[in-house]
Amino acid sequence: MKMKKQFPDLHYLYEAAVQGVGADLDFAARVFKKKNGRKAADLREDFCGTAALACEWVSRSPKHRAWGVDIDQPTLDWGLAHNVPYIGENAGKLDLICGDVLTAKTPPADLVLALNFSYCIFKTREQLRNYFIKARSALKKDGLLVLDIYGGTEAIEAKLEPRDVGAFTAKDGTKIPVFEYTWDQNIYNVIDHHVVNYIHFDIPKVGKIKKAFTYDWRLWTLPELQELLFEAGFESAEVYLHGWNKDGESDETYRPRKNYENALGWVAYIVGIN
Ligand SMILES: C[S@@+](CC[C@H](N)C(=O)[O-])C[C@H]1O[C@@H](n2cnc3c(N)ncnc32)[C@H](O)[C@@H]1O
Missing domain, CATH: 3.40.50.150 (Vaccinia Virus protein VP39)
Structure with a gap:
């Protein structure tokens, strides 16, 4: 199996x-x-x-x-x-x-x-x-x-910023493979500077988690x-x-x-x- x-x-x-x-x-x-x-x-x-x-x-x-x-x-x-x-x-x-x-x-x-x-x-x-x-x-x-x-100039625009993070072994022995971390500046409201940002994770051959974390900020x-x-x-x-x-x-x-x-x-x- x-x-x-x-x-x-x-x-x-x-x-x-x-x-x-x-x-x-x-x-x-x-x-x-x-x-x-x-x-x-x-x-x-x-x-x-x-x-x-x-x-x-x-x-x-x-x-x-x-x-x-x-x-x-x-x-x-x-x-x-x-x-x-x-x-x-x-x-x-x-x-x-x-x-x-x-x-x-x-x-x-x-x-x-x-x-x-x-x-x-x-x-x-x-x-x-x-x-x-x-x-x-x-x-x-x-x-x-x-x-x-x-x-910075890119902080005030909607954008996706993907980046690879290397494999590592956590202190408790858990093995974490290489994964992709994406910082998603999803909403930027020019009127009040309120933003909504997400973090997405993608581990090749394991799966993706969209909107793993959400930030509703000014x-x-x-x-x-x-x-x-x-x-x-x-x-x-x-x-x-x-x-x-x-x-x-x-x-x-x-x-x-x-x-x-x-x-x-x-x-x-x-x-x-x-
Ligand atoms: C973005 S995480 C920060 C985690 C970590 N300290 C870091 O620097 O990356 C925000 C944390 O703030 C906590 N939080 C939100 N509002 C809070 C409040 N009013 N008082 C205390 N903790 C709060 C959430 O539970 C969450 O764990």
């Missing part, structure tokens, strides 16, 4: 295709040390999902602690089953909270990270300012809020984000953008910038400084 190959759990594919937790943490730790002359230790990951980033943080140093906040218990459960068991005794320095980022209570953190544009669910200035106020209140006096956003601009951080009480808001390699791709080196020539696509970090 021919066995039908089973489609792997979507979270493996998401973490491999979308997240770059090592680079995100290197960036946040570097900026914190530069600003404060000491190393960050306590980190809160908002919209943590499977808590891949929080798990990596507590694994980096015995001094590190992390809190992850997500509203969806099944996603947290996946992280508890597939990420947390592989960080050994560091799991004792990690606390995952099922709750709303607007109301979750955590001890004062050096860093609050809200990445992969998750805060774009807040679609009005009032809602986003309120989130920034709450994130600021979760920080120590010298703490930093680290966000990211995408932009695509915020860099000036709006900086203004709202100020309005939320942050003393400054810095924009860090990457340079370009010889192939015209991001060189992954993020520097604070006041000017930046637009390009087809870029990703920026925005740092709210207390």
